[in-house]
Amino acid sequence: MGEYGGMRIRPVGRHALLLDCDDPGQVEQWRAELWRRRAAGELSAAEIVPAAGTVLLDGVPDPEATAARIAGWTPDPVTTTATAATVEVPTVYDGEDLPLVAAYWRLTVPQVVQRLRETEFRVAFCGFAPGFGYLTGLPPQYAVPRLPTPRPRVPAGSVALAGPYAGIYPTASPGGWLLVGRTTLTLFDVSADPPAILTPGTRVRLVTG
Amino acid sequence: MTAKRRAEPSSGPTRDGTGVGRAEPSSGPTGGAIEVRRAGPRTTVQDLGRPGWAHLGVPRSGALDPAALALANRLVGNPADAAGLELTLGGCELRLTRAGTVAVTGADVDVRVDDRPGDVGRPLAVPAGAVLRIGSPRHGLRNWLAVDGGIAVAPVLGSRSTDTLSGLGPPPVRDGDRLPLGGATGPPAPVDFTVGRPVPEELWLILRPGPRADWFTAEARELLLGTAYTVSPVSDRVGARLVGAALSRAVAGELPSEGVVLGAVQVPADGQPLIFLADHPTTGGYPVIGVVDDVTGLAQARPGTTVRFHGPQR
Numbered sequence: 001m002g003e004y005g006g007m008r009i010r011p012v013g014r015h016a017l018l019l020d021c022d023d024p025g026q027v028e029q030w031r032a033e034l035w036r037r038r039a040a041g042e043l044s045a046a047e048i049v050p051a052a053g054t055v056l057l058d059g060v061p062d063p064e065a066t067a068a069r070i071a072g073w074t075p076d077p078v079t080t081t082a083t084a085a086t087v088e089v090p091t092v093y094d095g096e097d098l099p100l101v102a103a104y105w106r107l108t109v110p111q112v113v114q115r116l117r118e119t120e121f122r123v124a125f126c127g128f129a130p131g132f133g134y135l136t137g138l139p140p141q142y143a144v145p146r147l148p149t150p151r152p153r154v155p156a157g158s159v160a161l162a163g164p165y166a167g168i169y170p171t172a173s174p175g176g177w178l179l180v181g182r183t184t185l186t187l188f189d190v191s192a193d194p195p196a197i198l199t200p201g202t203r204v205r206l207v208t209g
Numbered sequence: 210m211t212a213k214r215r216a217e218p219s220s221g222p223t224r225d226g227t228g229v230g231r232a233e234p235s236s237g238p239t240g241g242a243i244e245v246r247r248a249g250p251r252t253t254v255q256d257l258g259r260p261g262w263a264h265l266g267v268p269r270s271g272a273l274d275p276a277a278l279a280l281a282n283r284l285v286g287n288p289a290d291a292a293g294l295e296l297t298l299g300g301c302e303l304r305l306t307r308a309g310t311v312a313v314t315g316a317d318v319d320v321r322v323d324d325r326p327g328d329v330g331r332p333l334a335v336p337a338g339a340v341l342r343i344g345s346p347r348h349g350l351r352n353w354l355a356v357d358g359g360i361a362v363a364p365v366l367g368s369r370s371t372d373t374l375s376g377l378g379p380p381p382v383r384d385g386d387r388l389p390l391g392g393a394t395g396p397p398a399p400v401d402f403t404v405g406r407p408v409p410e411e412l413w414l415i416l417r418p419g420p421r422a423d424w425f426t427a428e429a430r431e432l433l434l435g436t437a438y439t440v441s442p443v444s445d446r447v448g449a450r451l452v453g454a455a456l457s458r459a460v461a462g463e464l465p466s467e468g469v470v471l472g473a474v475q476v477p478a479d480g481q482p483l484i485f486l487a488d489h490p491t492t493g494g495y496p497v498i499g500v501v502d503d504v505t506g507l508a509q510a511r512p513g514t515t516v517r518f519h520g521p522q523r
Binding site: 010011012013014015016018020046047048049050051052053054055056058059125126127128129130131132134171188190194195196199200 | 260261262263264265266267365366375376377417418419420421465466467468469470472473490491492497499500501502
């Protein structure tokens with residue numbers, strides 16, 4: 001539907017739009033900009049869903065008119081970083097895949113733990129399960145493959161790595177991410193507001209717990 | 210609002226606070242309850258779902274045919290968003306502990322109140338203690354059942370819907386469940402009869418190309434619009450899986466996860482399209498070739514039903 005400063009707007013049926021961004025930084029800027037515009041009453045959308053390289057707007061009354069308006073907006077990079085909250089996740093670093101991660105990273109296990117503790121992560125987006133945040137912040141060379149065969153059950157609170165992301169399993173589920181630790185923090189609670197701790201844009205530290 | 214968080218890790222929100230009394234029977238303050246004598250093969254509580262949480266990974270869920278649930282609700286005097294039951298292949302036997310008005314919409318099916326036959330699409334008076342039986346649909350797959358006052362299980366994130374993907378909301382209905390009912394809400398709609406939609410032998414769906422139509426070959430885009438697909442038996446509330454001409458990609462490689470919508474036609478590695486329904490995940494890692502305008506017809510599409518796509522200009 002058009003290209004604007006490296007961001008392209010793609011059509012998604014009768015009620016939605018997909019902002020296709022150049023990189024995760026641009027995704028975060030647009031996510032923050034669109035949430036802000038919606039809160040200010042300048043944008044009508046039932047859902048604004050960031051992902052790895054895109055932002056989806058769903059429940060949009062008039063996608064074409066909305067696309068034209070978005071084309072005239074420039075996301076403000078300053079408000080993005082200034083308003084983000086920080087969540088400290090107390091983490092016990094005893095994951096059974098730590099030696100495997102150490103081998104991929106060409107470090108010792110204590111060095112891996114130190115890197116993870118020192119990294120400032122950010123929730124890039126949620127998916128897979130309610131409250132599961134994809135955390136970015138590790139350098140690209142630290143990307144790791146998933147296990148060839150997923151574990152049938154990864155316990156709730158498991159801190160794990162896959163691809164360029166870190167993540168924490170909010171509930172027990174099958175999973176192929178590499179386990180580096182665990183937390184007792186409840187990540188998703190339907191009686192809390194908001195129900196998820198790791199909302200998009202939130203800064204995260206995996207501190208020793 | 211105060212953010213209450215449990216100190217201990219839980220096994221998940223799935224079975225917490227749903228209000229469905231298995232161990233301890235419960236009922237609404239004034240509303241009585243439904244005793245589930247026979248749940249049927251796949252019965253869930255559904256309302257209009259929980260939109261607005263997709264950015265936290267929470268699916269929308271809700272009735273597969275929201276208009277059919279809303280009609281059932283209107284027939285018994287409920288607001289359109291009251292919770293009812295969604296039945297797949299019927300087979301339910303329910304006892305109301307209080308007198309009430311019920312309505313069944315959707316597929317053509319036998320409905321009985323004790324031994325008295327009732328009709329689909331009409332309000333039915335059910336005396337206290339009477340047994341409501343819903344048979345197996347003659348055509349189609351699904352029915353929606355509303356009871357005056359609505360099903361009053363505790364809402365989760367604003368909805369009483371069972372989300373079969375994430376496990377949010379009450380668990381699927383099982384034999385022996387006791388579902389609390391709300392108090393009376395309003396007078397039943399003054400109608401005697403409504404016209405049901407027949408289930409077509411062949412389902413025509415309007416498809417709009419995008420957002421990743423350009424990831425597919427021109428031949429694949431033509432095949433999707435020009436050939437017949439059939440509904441696969443592994444279809445469920447998450448998606449209608451189709452079997453037919455495989456759709457080949459023009460762009461190789463993996464698509465990073467991106468947000469998906471109701472009706473998105475996603476094409477996994479095997480090239481067989483899948484149409485996302487109410488319990489679809491919030492993000493997906495396969496390219497979406499197009500989006501279907503209206504998926505409600507798929508709620509009645511039995512395995513083997515022919516599905517054809519055409520563009521919106523037709």
